[in-house]
Structure formats: structure tokens, C-alpha cells
Amino acid sequence: MIKIGLGQIEVVPGNPRKNKETILNAIAYAKAIRIDLLILPELCISGYMIGDLWEQPSFLSECEQIGQDIIAATEGIAVIFGNVGIDRSKHNDDGRVRKYNALFAAQNGTLVKSPNALYDFTVKTLGPNYRFFNEERHFYTLPKLAYENKCELTDLLQPLTFSFEYINGNKFQFKVGPLICEDSWDDNYMISPTKELATQVDLLVNISSSPFTLGKANKRHRLFQNQTKKLRIPLAYVNAVGIQNNGKNICTFDGQSTLYNADSHIVKCVKAYESTVVPVKLDEEPEILTVSTTNIDANTTDITPHSGIYNKTETASLFKALQYGIKKTLDYYGLKKVVIGISGGIDSAVNAALYSTIVPANDLYLVSMPSRFNSTQTKDMAAQLAKNLNAYFAICPIEDSIALTNKELNALTFTRLDDTGEKRKEIHPITALSAENIQARDRSSRILAAIAANMGGVFTCNGNKTEFSIGYATLYGDLAGFLAATADCWKYQIYALAEYMNGEIFKREVIPYKTIEVVPSAELSDNQDVTKGLGDPLQYEYHDRLLRTFIENWNRTTPEDILDAYKNNTLETLLELPHPIAHYFSTPTAFIEDLERWWNLQSGFAIAKRIQSPPLIVVSRRAYGGDLLESQLKPYYTEHYYRLKTELLK
């Protein structure tokens, strides 16, 4: 049996030179350990998430040239790799040069191609155009090519034939069915490349650049196991590792490359996030690996502060993705020193704890910036956290600065001539300065930004997805920072991370239990006094779930759907609520007022804040940023919503 190499390499987006080096090293290593067929990821020379760099002809030529170098390096080995396929005699619909997301195969220094193929490479059949995948923007797909050439699409789906030697020196042919990422996820498309190819080949190969989201690895195992079981053909799946981004969304690529045998068993699954080439034979004994039969992120285990109850599998996976994402981000930009404002609350504590598992204590600077609204309790918790992490810690009260700003702005006099041009008008527009946002901006834009800049470091945004949803944060204040690592985590996941890190990573109380237990609060005014139990205007158990359906449901809900479900007593099911809705709201009026309050923010002013927010690390099936395209619009309620509302309030 041939020896396959699962080439789960780290791909650096937009850096063909670096990727060439990685690939040539992988090929040399594969030759050294006598791998017959080395499989590398989709678009592993250019990277997948490179924005509109595809519009640079010089970048295309660079990728093409490096593709040639790789083919030349295949003496004595067979290699499959992803690269951009270019046809300069044709153009895309936008008039730019024709580009394909393509799979190249080479052996002994020459290309392996199908006898009747239109090109030297295999063209991706199914180009995804959802989430951050915009393949139609740059790549021509196989169905369009079939149309252009007036031929059947199935005629263009052809196997690749390699030639290997038995131990006795005789040769045999080995047919591979080439698939690129989405090609295997054919549920909703008009064609299934897998089915077309399966009858003609010895092995299906899927090369991917597939970012991590919670629950996706299990979903993928189920997909490929169903396919291999049905078709009785083994399949090798190879995914990249590393981080790639579209600006706002930093995706971690988790690899988890896998060989499935014809009995649909997992012969080998490469460790997540590990950059490596793993050899495996088709007839090897399968690994024992349990694949969860449910989608873990569909189920939310409840967290009550310090209960120790949370979904450990989900949280472990979440922690790993965040840790990898942060570490790779810091490494990529060469960032060493990290400054974190800590308030004693849960969000900054979880961020500080997370970073402490990556950044040496010597390079981690925690800053407490109390105002008179901060309780002794939270100030103590901030100090305790710093002590537990043994990071550098300083207290920088903001009272003097706030007082100065108050004084200066309250004294500010604007003047102009009146409209006759005769008399000078004077106004003092600011009488009672609203202090809340001034505090938040003072902390981030005045203190943290200056400290970070002067040390050549960065400061963090510690926001979560619940806050991002409703804009419960101050622009240029707590919404500022180089990275919002946890901004794709709902508040319940922040608590889960706290419990998980204390319990599994530190195995001691690093995040003070009091921080987990205290009522969540911004502490920007007397109305947010934690010592009186006053905090955020949210019931996170309910609101996390409500807001999640607005963004993460594949068919996104709106208030109309919420009222419909409320009326039909199915809201608990729709939102996966642990308690009846009456537990959270005693009357329809209270329920509807609350619904409109958050919908108005989520689909209104919060968007303005998200437009200027930092990048985040994607962990969910839908993150704010390019993953979800948002226009800055005003909140909208349908006619049906108003009818339902009237009915319910009668």
C-alpha cells in the first residue's frame, strides 16, 4: 500500500516566499521518510484569506513561478498542492485575468494531468460565497467553465493518475479523485463532485483551507464518514494550520487533517493546530477516536458563576483556539509587550489570564485605573488577579484627569456673531458633563494607548460578543485595542473560560472567585454600584441566547420571529432557554420593551461602534466583521411584527 503524507503545513497568507520554503521543507522531509504521495492544503502558496491581492498581476506571477519551483522539486515523490490557476488568454467577468482556485498534482518533476482536461490543473467546482468566503469575486468555477466550453460539467471532473512501484519494482497505477474544500460540502449544490469521481478512483483527496469554528471538526468527521461509508472509497483530507484574516476577523486554521478508510474509519487524525507532515498507510489499523454525534455548539450548558458547571469539551476547544489565535497574532506582528486594563471584572480578568498563558509575566503589564465609581471590592480583585498572575501591575487613578477635563470643558465658551453680524453670541454648551464615557476614553485612549506606544507594545480590548452585539462599550474607550480576542465569545462563554482556566489550566484560583461571582458591571456611575448588587442591564442567561439568534442562526431571526414564538409558546425552544420566558419577564409589556431596546441597539447604533472596533478571533459560526456583512442602517420592524405586538399587548 502506498504511504500518504498528510501535509498539514502552516500557511502564511500573502507570503509566497515563506510558504515556498515551508513546502520545499515538507517535500524534503516526505522524501526522507519515503512518503509516496504528499498532500498539501488548498492555496498553500498564496494563502486563502488575502483580500483583494488577487488583483495584483505581479502577485499572481509570483505564485505561478513558485508553483513551478514546487513541481520541479517532486523528483522521486508525488505531490498534490493548491495554487491559483491562471489563464492569461481569458478573463474573469470583471475583466481581470482568468483565475481558478486550483489543485496541482506533480510527480518526478512533471505535472500529473488528466488526459482530456482543459488545463494542467484541476479547477474547484464549488466556490462558496457565504461568511468570509467570496470565491466568485476572484475565481472562475468549473460550472462556468463547462458553460463557456459548451460541455458537460461531469466531463470536466476527471481523476488524476499517479504511477507507483511495488517493492518488487513493478509499477502500478493509482487513481486519485481531486477535490478542493467546498467540493465535498455539496449538500445544496446542483452537483456532487464526490459522487462523480468516486466510481473512478482509488482514493479521494480533499485539500482545504478551512478555518476553525466550534463544532466544525465533528461536523466534518460526520460528513466524510458518511461519504466514505456510502461510497466505499477512502478519503484523505488535508487542511492548513496558522492564522489568516479578512481585516476584522482573525481565523485560526486548525488542520485536523484526516485519513478515512473505505470502512469510514479514521485511520489517522493529525493533532489540531500542529504544523507537521504525518505519514499514514491506507491499510493501517484505524485510530480509536470518538466523534461526537451532536454539534457541540448547538448545546449550551449553563454557567452559573463559580458553579464549576460548563461544557468542558466546548470550552477546551474555545480556549485552544483563542490561545493559538492570540499567540500567532503576536508572533506574526512581532509583538512582545502586552498592556491590559483590568477592572476586577470578569472580561478583563479572563483576557489577562488568557494572555498570561502566552506572554511571559515579564512582558505582561496590568493596569488598574479606578475612578470614584469603582468599589473597593473590584479594585481588590484587580490587585488580586495581578498577584495571582504575578504580572507587572500598576494603579493609575483617573480622578485628576477627569477633574481636569470637567473643568476645561465646563469652562469652554463658544462664540460667534449673531446672524445680523452685529452682536457676539456666547454659549457654554457643556453644563453637566456626562462622565461615563469620558472615563472609558480616558482609560484607553489616554493611559493604555500611551503606555503601550511608549513601550513598543499593544493594549487589548477585552469585550465580549454580548457587548459587541448591543454596543455596550465606549468607542475609543473600552472598545479600543489592537485585538478584541474574546469578542466572538458570548458572556456565558467568558464565564466558562474563567472556570476552565482555573480548573484545567492553572489548577488553582487565578481568576478570583469573587470576580466570577460579582454582579457584572461597568462601574461608570452610581447606578452601577456592585456593592448594592447593581450592574449591567442584561440578564445574560436570556440575552446571550436572544442576541445569538439574531446573528448566528442560518436563517436569522428578527423581532417578528421572536414575537411569533412568544405567542405560540415556542420561544423557550427557539432560544434554547433553560427557564420559561416568564422567569425573565413577568408581562408581555416588559418582554416587548426589552426586545425592542436591544434590537434597536443591535441593528442600529451598535453597528456604528462595530465599524470602528478592533479585529476579533473567530470561534462561532458567525462573527461580527466581514463574516457578517452589516450596513449601517436604522432598526426595522416588519408590518407583521406590529400586528403581533398589538395582539400581544391587547
Next chain:
Amino acid sequence: MIKIGLGQIEVVPGNPRKNKETILNAIAYAKAIRIDLLILPELCISGYMIGDLWEQPSFLSECEQIGQDIIAATEGIAVIFGNVGIDRSKHNDDGRVRKYNALFAAQNGTLVKSPNALYDFTVKTLGPNYRFFNEERHFYTLPKLAYENKCELTDLLQPLTFSFEYINGNKFQFKVGPLICEDSWDDNYMISPTKELATQVDLLVNISSSPFTLGKANKRHRLFQNQTKKLRIPLAYVNAVGIQNNGKNICTFDGQSTLYNADSHIVKCVKAYESTVVPVKLDEEPEILTVSTTNIDANTTDITPHSGIYNKTETASLFKALQYGIKKTLDYYGLKKVVIGISGGIDSAVNAALYSTIVPANDLYLVSMPSRFNSTQTKDMAAQLAKNLNAYFAICPIEDSIALTNKELNALTFTRLDDTGEKRKEIHPITALSAENIQARDRSSRILAAIAANMGGVFTCNGNKTEFSIGYATLYGDLAGFLAATADCWKYQIYALAEYMNGEIFKREVIPYKTIEVVPSAELSDNQDVTKGLGDPLQYEYHDRLLRTFIENWNRTTPEDILDAYKNNTLETLLELPHPIAHYFSTPTAFIEDLERWWNLQSGFAIAKRIQSPPLIVVSRRAYGGDLLESQLKPYYTEHYYRLKTELLK
């Protein structure tokens, strides 16, 4: 001859209820003035740029229902309008319900459809997937539908037949060829719907939602005049007005709806940005309207400060787009009071002058925030500008606040236990506080944000495209604001706007000539002392053009192309430079050092700033924001670049 109504209505994105009202009013008016066929824009119920709202089933139903209401309102008139076409029995490739960008036609309360059509509506054939157009993300196109139904695409391109009465009461049939926006821009596609339909119809109708960019109106006239001349068929083009956005990019929709007769003459062109229904007959005498034969934005007339020389047509168009965009943005969000930080420099002066043409002087607050680095000269110019505009003006020096921040941060002591846990380590990470960015953040995040918030107003970002390109601005400082109105204008266009507003709008020296003449400078340190002629590290005449080719060229250039052109003595042509390159750089070394300096920023750190920058108003053919997709990557130079560099430096 039938009377056509060019229904150039204002479309509000994401507000079907509001659009329904506008459309019903337009229909009522059209009936009153005896229009036979009223033509309304593409997607005029939903709006075009609505992000991913297409994923909300309740929003789709709302659009569908309103479509029915509009059809019901067509008693005694024929109406063509754009709406989403939904087929709930099918799904898109992403598994969501099937959606089409569709054209609906109705007359006398019922739908007008082609006899053999698959649907009651016409499906858009060509779906653009470049710039901010992401049609494949949500809409199924006609070629895919043809493939799905195993029929010829041309069979699906069918005319719509209306029935009208002669004055004598006899009826006649009138055939219309339905086109949706991109369908007419068929240069690079496999099919030309225009050609297929032209032979079968009396009139081609193109309904569009086409945002303004400089030069596009002329390009469009040329396109349609060429088509009507060749095909000898009249064409009615109807475009929406209003503003729509994708988050970062605010597009103005300029309308300019036009009827071209079979001789290719313009019978009527509706005024730009005017929300109106204009009646026109096919046999009317054409208007006399000169269409420029060149693309105005390809040619850059040179601006030397206070020369009075600039491209007046381009600048008038630019001014109008910005003024309309700002006004509509303020109106849409109900914003009244605008706060602008003015430095005495050109960018803030142009922004203040622009806003003064929209916001009453009573609601315009100009703030000068000098530090010790600001010259008397620029301080005086700021005061002079405020006086010329007669807006509210105040001076708020930042010296005390900067001194306090310096004092606090220089005294800040971070402590931790050493790694043995025995000894307390103390460090003062900040010794000499770098003052430049502290000043910028103090101005925007401390002063302007607080003033604006406390007055219930907003403050502006006054950046230009040259600065945005290279990140020559401070995050949370001068890069902050609710809107960066001029961030899609190159520095030369900022000067042109100054000259234009003084000369054509105010007809007096509102922007002080000294502001136009002074060396552009950030005035954040002694190295930027304008009184010594020290300013920005840019030769705008050259750098505007260099940076423009990196982003605006359809095939985007990179340093490789620049060196290639430099070597071949074609750089002057490539960049459209008014002087030989030796005028700007005396040696290849200086030229290359400069090139790398700005490329490193443009394709590196400046991206991080743009991710968190405010929305801008689109005027160019390529704006930063969703128009250009950017991943945060590191600058890259191709192998060929390094070879050229070595050769040139030999």
C-alpha cells in the same frame, strides 16, 4: 407615442415601509400626469446595499408583500420596478431560500410576464462580484438557472409585452426588453442580454442601483449611446437617488436617469441627486447635452496651492457628491450639531467649509486645540476660518492635559515579584513619553468626543485618502470621528475643493489663502514647524499618484511594476506625473527607499488603522473599506522586485 416616467426615486436601504410610501406616491403622481409606463429602480423596496439582511426570512416576506401592494396599485398604469424574487421551493448554494435580483412588471393590477418564463419576474442575468457588489452571495443568476433547468440561457431572455391605447381608443402592444443594471455592462461576460433582447422589442429598459463615482456618468452615457446607436433601439435608464452603505463605504446614488432615443441622442437626463418622477416621450426633441469623450477622473489637473488651477468639472462633481453624502448622512441619523477640530491646516479647513454649506452656523462648532507645537500662523488661520464661516468657535489648549498625562505616566511604577517569588521588582517603563500621538488622542478622544457627546452631536474625522493610504494619522486621535467625509479624496483633490469652494460656492476667501499656501504639517513636534517650512514627509504631487496606482488601478500595481517602469523610463506615463521622476528623486537609492517606506506602510500598519477608521464617502473608483477587501498582512515584495532593485542599485 407612449409617455414614460423616469421614476428616479430616493431609496432608503433596509426600510421597505418607507420605500413603499415613496413608490405609491410616485405611482399616484405618474397617474395624475398621465404617464403610461413608470419605471422605478433596481431593488427599490429593500435597497441595494443592505449587507446580509437577505438572510432574514421575515425581511424577505416583507419585501414580497410590499411588492404585491405595488402591483395592486397599478390600476390604469404600467409600472416596472425592482424587487427580490423568491422561490421557496428551491434553495441557493448556501442552503438558504432561493433569491433573485428581479425586475417586476405590472399593469392594471396584474403582473405582466413573458409567456414562457420560469417565473413571474425577470431574473438578473449578470451579477457583479467586484467592489462592494457581492451578488453571488445572495442572488442566483440567470445562467445558473438555465443550467439548473437544462435550457439555453437565451431562451430565458424574454421581452415583456404591455398593452396601451392610442388616442382613438384602439390598443397596441408595446414590447420592452428588461435589463437590470449590470446586464447592460456586458463587456467581459459570456453573454449580452442587450443584444439578445434588442431585436425583439420597442424599448430597452435598464433599472439600476448604481452608486456615484467620479467619471461614471460620462462612461454610462458613452456605453448607452454606443448601444443605442448600434442597435437602433431606444433605451430608458432609471437609477435611484439617496445614500446607501456597506458599513465603511457610504455611497451616494446620483440618479441621472436618462432616455436615449434610437438615434442614440439623450432625450432627457434627470438632474443628479434629485428625487423625482420625470415624464418624457420617446419622440420628444433631444436635449442638448455634451457628454465628455474622456473619463474625467483619469486626468488629473495639477493643483499648486492658490493657483486657482484645478479641474473644475471634476471638482464640482466631487463637491456635489460630498455635500449630498454628508447632508443625507446627517439627515438619516437625525444629527444636528457637528463639532470639528480645526488646526489651521487644509484638511480641517476644507471639512469645516464643506459642513458649513450643510449645517446652520448655529449648529457648527469649531474647536482649536493648540499645543506648544502649533505656530501662531496656523492658530490665526484657524481663528480666521471660524470668523469667515461665522460658526461657533472656541479655543481649548491641550497643554495642561498633556502635562498631567506626562506627569502621571512618567511616575507610573509597575511591580511584580521576581520569578523566584522572593523579591519585588519595580519598573518605570515610561521615561520620555513620546508626545506626538498623545496630543492627537487628547484632542479627539478627550475633547472633541466629550463635547460632541454632551451636546448630542457628532465630531468629524478630517482625513484624506493620502493619509488613509499610509496611516499618517493617529488611531483614536485624528483618525476618530463619526464620518471621514473626505477620506476618499487625494490631497490634490482637497486643495481643488478649497479653491473650488472659495471660487464657486462662497465666491470669497472663506478658506484663508494662507491655509492653502502653508506647507502641510501635522504640527505634533519641532520637526514639523511650519514657520521653518517643515511639514509632512510627502511630495503630494508625486505620492498621490504613486499611492493611487496601488489601489485604484484595475490591475493594481505593486513595487515590482513601479521599478519595472522606472527602469524602462515609463514611470512618468504609468503614474501620469507632470514632471520627470528625477524632479522628485535625484538618485535610484532615494527613489527606492521612498518607495519601500510607503509600500511598507500602505500594505502594512496602515491597514490596522483602516480596520478601525470611520466610514467615508465614496467618490473614487476604489475606496478603502468594503470596496477594497484588505487582510491585515505584512508588506510583500516579489522575487522579481528584488532582482530589479539589485540591478538598479548597481
